[in-house]
Each structure stands twice: as structure tokens, then as C-alpha cells.
Amino acid sequence: MGTANDSSKDISDRLAEKHPKVVFVLGGPGSGKGTQCEKIVQHFGYTHLSAGDLLRAEKNSGSENGIMIQNMMNEGKIVPSEVTIKLLQKAMLESGNDKFLIDGFPRNEENRAAFEAVVRLCLSHFFDAAKIEPEFVLYFNCPEKEMERRILNRNQGREDDNIETIRKRFKVFLESSLPVIEYYKGKGKVREIDAAKPVEEVPL
Ligand SMILES: Nc1ncnc2c1ncn2[C@@H]1O[C@H](COP(=O)(O)OP(=O)(O)OP(=O)(O)O)[C@@H](O)[C@H]1O
Ligand SMILES: Nc1ccn([C@@H]2O[C@H](COP(=O)(O)O)[C@@H](O)[C@H]2O)c(=O)n1
Ligand SMILES: [Mg+2]
8 A cells, every 4th residue: 555655656666566557537527427437347457546536535534635626626627637647646556457448538738748757767777668648548429518417317416417517527528538539539549429319228
């Protein structure tokens, strides 16, 4: 188990030893990422890590970043990558698994570039360092009206599930997250999924 004093390099060294396999799970707010990840976990043995859930837990833990995270989330903005990546790395290390579904990350170009920098650091320990990319990217494509309907019916007590913040989150998705999906499309990494279907019919 890591301690609060672990340096970034310690964490990267320990992660490198794991040789983790990573699948990114992207899609608009309410497209069903979390719901479908639960199904993938049951069938394919991945560990599901939701960046949003990790940030919510960090906010609720009373950490020094708590207020900043809360303010960013209430505005639908993307928290600085340094914070989110640390939480993801810690969760990956604490997991006994080496296969991860990373849900809701990378959410913008800054997230993506920071992820690549961290993976480069990990891979620099190996002579066969070749890949700084995820295995693949699942893109849950769903019309905005349906995503809005789902979020407004979610009832999980999320402070950002109100119409004002939902609209801001949609704008951030279009302006900042879609370009990341396009980037991975250009690399042939994206598997696009019709997420508008009923839960049991979404093809995985
Ligand atoms: N295919 C579906 N059809 C109808 N409702 C769905 C479907 N998938 C998920 N839902 C419901 O929609 C809501 C949002 O789903 P979920 O939390 O999985 O989305 P998400 O992509 O993780 O959203 P966010 O980015 O806001 O975390 C939940 O209440 C869930 O039960
Ligand atoms: N990489 C990320 C992921 C999420 N956030 C913040 O959390 C909010 C909720 O995310 P969900 O995936 O649970 O919908 C999101 O609106 C962001 O404020 C982030 O900053 N960076
Ligand atoms: Mg989710």
C-alpha cells in the first residue's frame, strides 16, 4: 500500500513493474460508461476505475484539493491532470489487477498529454519501450437529448446532475473531449459503440 509521501517517480516505478493494460472508456455525460463498465468487468476481468468517482471520493475525503475539485465539478470543468493522474495511479497500484478500464479519462488534450508523459516515464525503464497508447478506446456514442434524459433521471445525489451544470458538461465534452476521441480515431484505436440502445442491448 502506498503512503501520502510517495513521490511521482516511486509510483511510476511500481506501476511499471505491473505492466498494466489500459482501455480508455469515453463518451458524453450520461452515455452509460459506468453502467456498461460494470458489465465488462463481470465478463472480461478488468478493474473499473472511474476518474469522476475517484475525484468525488478525494473531494469527500477532506483533502487539501477538496474545495478546488468541488468548484471545478460544479462548473463541469476538467480538474488539472496532475491531481487526476495521481488518483488513477494510486488506485491502479492498490488493485491486485493489471487490466484497467479507465472511465472518463483522458477528458481533454491536457489529460492525454499528461498520461503520455507518465507512461513514457514508466516505459523508460524497459528496453522494449514501444507503446505509449492504450490497448484501445471504447467510445460510447449517444445523442445529447438521451444523455440529458438519463442524467436527469439518475437520482444518485450527484451535485453536478442539474440542468445548468449538465449543459456546461455537454459543452466541455464537445469542445475538449471529442478532440481526444478524434486523436485516437486517427491512430485506429477507437471502437465506437451505439450507446443509445437499452442497457442490455448495447453491443460490447
Ligand atoms: N442504455 C441505457 N439506457 C437507458 N438508461 C441507461 C442506459 N445506460 C445507462 N443508463 C442510465 O443512465 C444514467 C447514466 O448512466 P451512467 O452513470 O452509466 O453514465 P455515465 O456515462 O457514467 O455518466 P457520467 O459521465 O455522468 O458519469 C444512469 O441512471 C443509468 O442507469
Ligand atoms: N478526467 C476527468 C474526469 C472527470 N472530471 C470531473 O468530474 C466530473 C464528473 O465526471 P464523470 O465522469 O463522473 O461524469 C466532470 O464533469 C469533471 O468536472 C475531471 O475533471 N477530469
Ligand atoms: Mg460515470
